[in-house]
Amino acid sequence: GAGVSQSPRYKVTKRGQDVALRCDPISGHVSLYWYRQALGQGPEFLTYFNYEAQQDKSGLPNDRFSAERPEGSISTLTIQRTEQRDSAMYRCASSFGGAGNTQYFGPGTRLTVL
Amino acid sequence: ELKVEQNPLFLSMQEGKNYTIYCNYSTTSDRLYWYRQDPGKSLESLFVLLSNGAVKQEGRLMASLDTKARLSTLHITAAVHDLSATYFCAVGGNTNAGKSTFGDGTTLTVKP
Numbered sequence: 001g002a003g004v005s006q007s008p009r010y011k012v013t014k015r016g017q018d019v020a021l022r023c024d025p026i027s028g029h030v031s032l033y034w035y036r037q038a039l040g041q042g043p044e045f046l047t048y049f050n051y052e053a054q055q056d057k058s059g060l061p062n063d064r065f066s067a068e069r070p071e072g073s074i075s076t077l078t079i080q081r082t083e084q085r086d087s088a089m090y091r092c093a094s095s096f097g098g099a100g101n102t103q104y105f106g107p108g109t110r111l112t113v114l
Numbered sequence: 115e116l117k118v119e120q121n122p123l124f125l126s127m128q129e130g131k132n133y134t135i136y137c138n139y140s141t142t143s144d145r146l147y148w149y150r151q152d153p154g155k156s157l158e159s160l161f162v163l164l165s166n167g168a169v170k171q172e173g174r175l176m177a178s179l180d181t182k183a184r185l186s187t188l189h190i191t192a193a194v195h196d197l198s199a200t201y202f203c204a205v206g207g208n209t210n211a212g213k214s215t216f217g218d219g220t221t222l223t224v225k226p
Contacts, residue, residue: 031212042118042202042216043157056213091156099211100145100164105157 002026004106006092012112013082021077021109025094032075033093033103034067043091049075050098082113116141118205120217127193128225135188135220137203145206146179146186147214150199157202160188193224 005024013019025032031050035043045059051072060066064082069075079086091108095101117140127133137146148160161170163179163186170177174197176189186203200221204214 033212033214040218042204042219045213045215048212050212055211058213093157099206100162102159102162103147103214104159105149107156 004092004094004104006090006106006109008109009107010110010112012114014114015082015084017082018078018080019082019111021079021090021111023075023077023092023094023106025073025075025092026096026104029094029096029104030072031095031098031101032069033095034075034077035091035093037089037091037108039089046077079111082111084113087111087113116143116205116207116215118203118215118217120201120203120220122220123218124221124223126223126225127190129194130192132192133190135190135201135203135222137186137188137205137217139184139186139205139215142181142184143205143207144179144181145214146177147204147206148177148186148188149202149204151202151219152199160201190222193222195224195226198222198224 033048034046037043047057049069064080067077089108093103093105095103119138146163149157161177166181168179174191179186200219202219204216207213
């Protein structure tokens with residue numbers, strides 16, 4: 001079956017613009033996770049959902065970052081008033097159950113803020 | 115704050131040799147994940163370890179977890195070139211169940 005998909009795969013934007021990154025998890029997966037990965041480093045947790053409920057948003061860097069999953073399936077990570085330091089690979093993962101279950105990662109969205 | 119340390123960060127080894135990658139973490143957890151990442155690709159789950167003493171094996175890779183020592187190991191047996199990749203461990207939080215903290219990765223190069 002289809003894996004986790006993310007769109008767009010690449011996004012170039014100017015500083016100050018808002019961007020919305022989309023994640024489409026594997027069908028039936030309850031949990032959805034957002035990470036940010038800088039080059040040469042491990043992924044950094046941002047937030048996660050069980051169904052439509054945002055369970056933990058402690059990793060969101062500041063209030064310019066927000067995420068939603070209104071129907072318990074597709075999720076959107078929104079970054080308002082982008083800054084150059086927001087440039088990174090944003091990765092989404094999903095799992096059938098919650099903690100302790102295998103997470104399946106999507107291909108990521110490469111965000112570049114000019 | 116949970117900290118995860120992997121060592122070594124870079125590992126170059128010859129085909130046919132054995133080696134171990136170590137993952138130490140700073141606070142109690144009984145959820146430990148290992149992932150593989152090829153250059154320019156996404157992460158692929160290798161192992162999920164959920165209890166003290168857990169051991170899992172897949173092909174030439176074997177992972178173990180010692181929650182008392184806060185240590186997981188990824189052992190490579192008779193390395194082959196196809197195992198060249200970056201390997202990450204990630205530790206699940208106790209109070210925030212879905213939150214994983216990743217190490218910085220071990221980049222493995224297997225030479226003929």
